[in-house]
Amino acid sequence: MTTQSNATTSRPGGATAPEAGPTSTGSKATRALGILALAAVALLVLLGLWWTPADVIQNESVRILYVHVPAATLAYLGCFLTSLGSLMYLWKKSRWWELVGYAAAEIAAIFTAVTLVTGMLWGRPTWGVFWVWDARLTSTAMLMLLLLGYLAVRRLPADYHVRAQRASIIGLLLVPNVIIVRQSVQWWRTLHQEASLFADGPGATIEGIMLFTLVFGFVTFQLIFAWLLVHRFRLAWLEEQVAGQGLTAAIAERRAEGRSASGAAPAPIAPPPAVPSELVHRASTTGPEVAS
Amino acid sequence: MTSMWVYVIAAWVLVLGGLGGYALSVVSRGKRLSRQVPSEDRRWS
Numbered sequence: 123m124t125t126q127s128n129a130t131t132s133r134p135g136g137a138t139a140p141e142a143g144p145t146s147t148g149s150k151a152t153r154a155l156g157i158l159a160l161a162a163v164a165l166l167v168l169l170g171l172w173w174t175p176a177d178v179i180q181n182e183s184v185r186i187l188y189v190h191v192p193a194a195t196l197a198y199l200g201c202f203l204t205s206l207g208s209l210m211y212l213w214k215k216s217r218w219w220e221l222v223g224y225a226a227a228e229i230a231a232i233f234t235a236v237t238l239v240t241g242m243l244w245g246r247p248t249w250g251v252f253w254v255w256d257a258r259l260t261s262t263a264m265l266m267l268l269l270l271g272y273l274a275v276r277r278l279p280a281d282y283h284v285r286a287q288r289a290s291i292i293g294l295l296l297v298p299n300v301i302i303v304r305q306s307v308q309w310w311r312t313l314h315q316e317a318s319l320f321a322d323g324p325g326a327t328i329e330g331i332m333l334f335t336l337v338f339g340f341v342t343f344q345l346i347f348a349w350l351l352v353h354r355f356r357l358a359w360l361e362e363q364v365a366g367q368g369l370t371a372a373i374a375e376r377r378a379e380g381r382s383a384s385g386a387a388p389a390p391i392a393p394p395p396a397v398p399s400e401l402v403h404r405a406s407t408t409g410p411e412v413a414s
Numbered sequence: 415m416t417s418m419w420v421y422v423i424a425a426w427v428l429v430l431g432g433l434g435g436y437a438l439s440v441v442s443r444g445k446r447l448s449r450q451v452p453s454e455d456r457r458w459s
Binding site: 145146147148149163167170171181182183185186189190193232235236239240243244246247346349350353354356357360361363364367 | 417418419421422424425426428429430432433436437440441443444445447448449450451455456458
């Protein structure tokens with residue numbers, strides 16, 4: 123959704139800039155994507171809770187898997203994007219990729235939390251317990267902790283490059299952890315079942331409308347993920363822009379204090395450029411290219 | 415049977431509520447910060 127405003131924007135040094143255009147992270151493309159995602163969610167609810175039958179063995183609890191499995195898959199995708207963004211930042215110093223990784227990490231944390239919670243709610247009626255220290259569950263919990271660690275380090279009060287570099291090193295650990303999570307059911311004896319969606323023979327236990335619903339769940343969650351990623355990336359971009367403005371204002375204030383202390387007549391402070399710091403200047407040359 | 419539906423409904427409500435709440439939070443923060451950034455620095459506008 124986009125809102126128009128006639129207000130003016132405060133700039134460092136007291137200058138103001140007229141606000142133009144929509145004041146949100148939305149655009150025509152994201153609005154279309156959002157509507158598509160909402161329609162897909164509505165259809166998935168009908169399919170998952172109404173039109174599909176109960177499973178012969180799992181009974182009604184199979185309906186939880188229509189959101190649990192796609193959420194887990196998209197959590198892995200988010201981790202992959204975070205590792206890729208981290209690698210590109212450490213290698214090329216690409217701020218665009220670093221912000222992609224940061225945005226993907228937060229979304230991956232949300233999807234990992236969804237995976238853990240829905241898994242617990244599926245485990246209680248199926249296994250009789252909410253949680254066991256099984257290899258798949260434990261490695262997923264470790265993945266969640268790693269994502270929270272990445273986000274905590276990324277938000278530490280420090281220079282942009284310092285926190286981006288530290289967070290990127292943690293971000294590189296996500297893909298190996300995802301591989302451990304994915305392979306844990308084969309490497310160790312676990313209560314969690316092995317992958318059965320693409321299994322041949324007796325392992326291929328899902329078909330018909332139940333298979334369609336699960337696949338449609340993947341599509342729906344991909345739409346949600348894409349929508350969230352674009353908006354979160356733009357929000358991260360705005361956060362860095364505002365942080366750059368705050369730095370500019372602080373520098374201007376210190377300069378004014380210095381002039382006053384030296385006894386010189388305080389000269390009028392010219393409005394500083396909108397994005398003067400090295401950090402933000404670099405960003406403006408490699409700025410967001412997200413489709414609008 | 416009824417108790418199983420409790421877990422199913424709880425899972426779906428938590429998933430949709432959690433994702434919806436997070437989406438609203440992102441949009442809301444985006445609107446607030448967009449007002450502080452000049453439009454030339456918001457290339458998607």
